[in-house]
Amino acid sequence: MATTLLEVQHVTKRFGGFQALTDVSLQVHQGECLGLIGPNGSGKTTLINCISGVLRTDGGSMRFRDMDITTLPAHRRTRLGIARSFQIPKPFTSMTVLENLCIPLAYTAPIQDRGADMTAEAMAILQLIGLEAKAHMRSAHLTLIELRKLELARAMAARPRLLISDEAMAGLSSAEVDEILAILTALNARGMSIIMIEHIMRAVMRFSHRIIVLDAGRTIAEGTPEEIVHNTAVEKAYLGE
């Protein structure tokens, strides 16, 4: 049995009268690729926001690397090793692609190393992602796939143990999806655990070791890709009765 990296227990999140997450529990193991799927509005991004610390939970607890992170602010969680990409890319628009990466590189480094030159490290990540040609371009001028790659590259620059990819492939062509998928697979091969939120089933099924299905803020199914495909509850959630 692999060791548990992230443990989410009975997490609840309300927005006013709307219950976005109800009693959600899940684990992510060391080196695992976890797929997180569910219909629109099922609470996937809310769950990610709770795990990354953008939102505070209204109940339940979270542990990461055997530490309680339930009340930690987002930047502390990032330094512990949780990094995310955003569904709608949020680049630092006044900076070049390279400078975008230098932010997480600097701020996840120990305080005495923050003034050091991070260029080489940032370039190595850009090479892995295939964005090195755009290193000195202002991030405001990137295309959609480049922005999505930048999201992943910037998350990697935070030196994560757990990478959360929030719909990194939405709106991309089939070839581009394969490109992103190859990057994520390569990262996982280096030992990084990954949570992938995705609507493109072909990608999720191929990539995930295990899949969790959310519907209306509850987990309705969990299992290997094959099990999920044949799960009647999942079918119902997506297609109705």
Place this chain on the structure above:
Amino acid sequence: MKRAWPVLVALSILGVGLLLTGVMENRYVYFATYVILQYIVLATAWNILGGYTGYVNFGTPAFFAMGAYTATFLMLACKAPFLVLLLAGGLISGLLGLGLGYLTLRLKGVFFSIATLALTVVLQTLIINWEFVGGAKGISIIRPATILFFSSYSKFLFMVMLCLATGAVAIARWIERSWIGQGLAAIRDNEEAAECMGVPTLKLKILATTLSGGLMGMAGVPFPWHVTLIEPGSAFNLDYAVNSLAMPMIGGTTTWLGPLVGAVLLGAAQQVATVTISSELNLLIVGVVLVAFVILAPEGLVGLVRRLVKREHA
């Protein structure tokens, strides 16, 4: 040596200033340059929060007046020496900035700006009703007859402001080039993404508001002696809010050079206009120039020059 030259530049500026006080007697020159230097401090301080961090502060008069009134109060209460007044003014306004920093947790964008404007009104109302520091009618300040090292008090005030301006620009330049400046820029571009990339956004914002407020307060400390009368209307003057915002916008908000250039140009233009045309025309000039820059050169003079240089090379 690369690290030493900014220090040398700063020291030589102070040296030249000191030399000037030895040879120049015209009191108007000191009066006018004092105002310009004061705007360098205010614009630079504003820019640390407004330009680097992206939080637009309309409350410059509040911080400036807090410095001026802290000094007035301490002078009336216990005749504290000038250095103490300067530090106390910076401290009180810095604390006010600290409070403003926590406000950024809940208020962003235009709502933050409105709150800073409200802060000014609230503080002005408090001062108007505080008789000890003069209330609404204000209080006359008598300059000390003699001052150590200087032949007149104007020269002394000029040197104080020159030190403050040099210090403020040095601080802004240091922040801009350090990892703190990068973090502030990340907050300006996208606060949520910055937090998720490990930037302690609250801590950095509080640092920016405290520093910005403290510097503005220090700029206000010599004010009562400069005009020899302190009253709420002039200490809380909206001109400070407009100017300290317009100067960085005209010069360029992303570098330390921007507010410096903007303050020198606009401040000098205002002084000239006050003497030659009308003392009320000041703000009109600011308004016209600001509108022109927002439309024609949104990145300010520094951005404009950079773009031209780049085109030349390309």
